[in-house]
Amino acid sequence: MQSNPDHDNYRSAQKRKLALRRLSPLMTILFLLLLWQWLSDRELVSPILVPPPADVYAAFAAALDDGSLVKHTLVTLGEMLYGLLLGVAIGLVLGYAIAKAPLLEYILSPIIVAFQSTPIVAYAPLLIIWFGTGPTSKIVTTAVIVFFPSLVNAIVGIRSVSPRLRDLMTSLNAGPWRAFRLLELPSALPVILAGLKTSTTLAVIGAVVGEFVSAGSGLGYLVTTARYQFDTPLVIVSVLTMTAIALSLYSLVAYVEWRSLAWQRRSAA
Amino acid sequence: MFVIIRRLSVIMFCALLGGLVAGAQDDLADERILLTFIPNIQFAPFYVGIENGYFSDAGYDITLEHLHEPDVLDLVAVGQANYGIVSGEQVILARSRDRDVVYVFEWFQQYPVGIVATGHNGLGLYDIGDLRGRRVGIPGRFGASYTGLTAMLHGAGLAEGDIELVEIGFNAPEAFCLQTVDAAVVYVNNEPLQIINRSLAGQCGDIGIPDVFPASDYADLVSNGLIVSRSHLNDNPGRVALMVGALRDALRFAIDNPAAAYLASLPHVDALPRESELVAALTEAAARQGDFLYAIPGRDEVAAGREALRSRLRQQFDNETLAQMEVLLNSIELWDAEVLGYSDLASWETMRDTLARMDLLGDDLGDLNAAFTNEFVAVDDA
Numbered sequence: 219m220q221s222n223p224d225h226d227n228y229r230s231a232q233k234r235k236l237a238l239r240r241l242s243p244l245m246t247i248l249f250l251l252l253l254w255q256w257l258s259d260r261e262l263v264s265p266i267l268v269p270p271p272a273d274v275y276a277a278f279a280a281a282l283d284d285g286s287l288v289k290h291t292l293v294t295l296g297e298m299l300y301g302l303l304l305g306v307a308i309g310l311v312l313g314y315a316i317a318k319a320p321l322l323e324y325i326l327s328p329i330i331v332a333f334q335s336t337p338i339v340a341y342a343p344l345l346i347i348w349f350g351t352g353p354t355s356k357i358v359t360t361a362v363i364v365f366f367p368s369l370v371n372a373i374v375g376i377r378s379v380s381p382r383l384r385d386l387m388t389s390l391n392a393g394p395w396r397a398f399r400l401l402e403l404p405s406a407l408p409v410i411l412a413g414l415k416t417s418t419t420l421a422v423i424g425a426v427v428g429e430f431v432s433a434g435s436g437l438g439y440l441v442t443t444a445r446y447q448f449d450t451p452l453v454i455v456s457v458l459t460m461t462a463i464a465l466s467l468y469s470l471v472a473y474v475e476w477r478s479l480a481w482q483r484r485s486a487a
Numbered sequence: 488m489f490v491i492i493r494r495l496s497v498i499m500f501c502a503l504l505g506g507l508v509a510g511a512q513d514d515l516a517d518e519r520i521l522l523t524f525i526p527n528i529q530f531a532p533f534y535v536g537i538e539n540g541y542f543s544d545a546g547y548d549i550t551l552e553h554l555h556e557p558d559v560l561d562l563v564a565v566g567q568a569n570y571g572i573v574s575g576e577q578v579i580l581a582r583s584r585d586r587d588v589v590y591v592f593e594w595f596q597q598y599p600v601g602i603v604a605t606g607h608n609g610l611g612l613y614d615i616g617d618l619r620g621r622r623v624g625i626p627g628r629f630g631a632s633y634t635g636l637t638a639m640l641h642g643a644g645l646a647e648g649d650i651e652l653v654e655i656g657f658n659a660p661e662a663f664c665l666q667t668v669d670a671a672v673v674y675v676n677n678e679p680l681q682i683i684n685r686s687l688a689g690q691c692g693d694i695g696i697p698d699v700f701p702a703s704d705y706a707d708l709v710s711n712g713l714i715v716s717r718s719h720l721n722d723n724p725g726r727v728a729l730m731v732g733a734l735r736d737a738l739r740f741a742i743d744n745p746a747a748a749y750l751a752s753l754p755h756v757d758a759l760p761r762e763s764e765l766v767a768a769l770t771e772a773a774a775r776q777g778d779f780l781y782a783i784p785g786r787d788e789v790a791a792g793r794e795a796l797r798s799r800l801r802q803q804f805d806n807e808t809l810a811q812m813e814v815l816l817n818s819i820e821l822w823d824a825e826v827l828g829y830s831d832l833a834s835w836e837t838m839r840d841t842l843a844r845m846d847l848l849g850d851d852l853g854d855l856n857a858a859f860t861n862e863f864v865a866v867d868d869a
Binding site: 264266267346350351431432433445446447449 | 577
């Protein structure tokens with residue numbers, strides 16, 4: 219069987235494009251690192267404000283070596299995951315209920331919109347007073363911030379189910395549970411997972427805002443103490459760790475989305 | 488015709504006068520002073536400096552900005568601002584990390600941190616030594632509160648491990664009144680007053696009136712003061728002297744006439760009570776104090792006058808209306824000294840030793856004599 223040269227060229231061009239697309243985030247990071255090093259070498263910005271990458275790496279190695287970075291990261295991660303679980307669960311359940319009973323939307327929307335439109339930093343101190351200075355207040359702060367995207371996407375997802383398919387389920391005498399399992403959940407899943415991706419990135423903000431207000435551990439606490447000790451490299455290490463956590467969780471949800479929606483891609487193909 | 492010429496002359500004269508005034512204002516150098524916290528009556532000397540013209544007489548058109556303390560220090564260190572107010576321990580810590588700043592005027596003569604506790608509810612907390620094994624609230628393990636606590640514990644023969652330290656953020660009155668802690672590290676000029684007022688209003692459980700243990704009773708620590716960068720100090724010693732002089736005069740005015748200082752703070756602090764009765768009473772008190780000061784009374788007489796003012800106001804106004812004035816009067820007790828702005832090497836050494844004990848300084852403890860200077864404060868007053 220002879221291969222088609224045009225087709226081969228097209229395929230290799232596509233492969234190169236794909237590889238470039240996959241490498242582009244790494245290239246952006248590399249470019250920023252080089253720019254950072256270049257600015258530091260020429261002392262175009264004060265090392266007090268922006269320490270050189272080598273100092274940040276040294277702070278990273280030291281914090282890793284003495285165990286403080288792992289300890290504080292685990293604290294923040296724990297608060298985030300519990301908060302994410304709580305906020306998303308409440309958001310999904312309430313979102314489903316609102317999608318099914320529009321009256322609930324009228325009743326609850328003033329509270330929900332009020333909570334969402336107020337910056338979390340404004341009422342985080344209140345959450346600390348109400349829920350104590352321990353991890354509970356950080357979990358609640360996280361839950362509050364991740365709740366809204368889950369809620370909205372659950373409402374949109376359930377309401378976007380095709381009426382034609384609903385009629386089909388009714389004609390097949392499917393009960394509410396079967397309709398939910400076989401129709402509503404699969405139909406709403408892409409939108410719900412999109413909301414979950416937003417929620418995972420917001421979860422870092424929730425936990426760290428809570429830690430900024432009051433904490434004895436966690437990455438927010440590490441930033442505050444490092445700042446008061448003028449350890450700017452450690453501040454940057456903490457911030458980059460938060461970014462890494464957010465990116466990892468986002469990627470995890472994206473992977474789950476890719477796996478769980480395989481049927482959708484197959485049916486589209 | 489004569490009338491027209493006369494009117495034109497008046498208009499031209501006014502325009503000329505206006506131009507001269509504007510020109511005079513243009514001569515003022517724009518300058519920022521970076522402060523911590525938020526606009527508050529505790530910054531009254533700066534408001535007095537602006538409203539009463541101390542800064543403009545020194546050639547400055549001052550803008551006040553509020554930032555976190557480390558940010559104040561960094562911006563001054565890199566020359567993005569020339570003047571800032573920070574606590575003494577921040578100067579030592581920053582200098583140990585290559586920020587060449589110099590402390591030129593000690594504003595707070597007494598360290599403002601302390602511990603609030605009560606022995607009236609059966610806890611038996613009558614002294615810092617009684618804190619052993621107790622839950623002590625603190626904003627966090629950083630800043631002046633943490634340093635003050637460490638110095639106090641050391642002074643009482645305790646270490647951090649002897650107490651249960653609880654991070655409560657800046658919520659000491661709430662945490663204390665809800666009894667989630669047995670004691671709390673506070674700013675002695677402000678938070679005990681809030682707790683007492685809540686207690687008197689029946690919003691503080693069975694706490695009663697708490698006892699306050701100031702850090703200054705246990706250790707002489709260098710406190711909040713004016714900093715400049717080394718390069719600004721070297722390049723513009725005359726300008727630094729003018730700034731220090733203006734701040735010193737404004738501070739002395741606020742100490743001597745707190746009622747006038749409160750009135751000068753009104754345009755700068757939105758949350759200050761400003762009921763017409765209070766403003767009238769303070770205006771009258773300020774005028775009376777102005778007359779009194781003509782006789783050049785001694786510090787003790789002025790201090791007695793402040794207490795008399797406090798008593799008179801308490802008879803006229805409720806606790807809520809008077810709370811901020813009381814904060815000002817309490818703050819003045821921490822500011823007042825025979826020589827304003829002077830800082831003592833011994834208090835710097837105590838601070839450095841405390842920080843070293845907290846493992847916040849490396850092996851090189853630095854040269855304290857380079858951290859501060861009394862060059863600009865001792866000239867007139869000493």
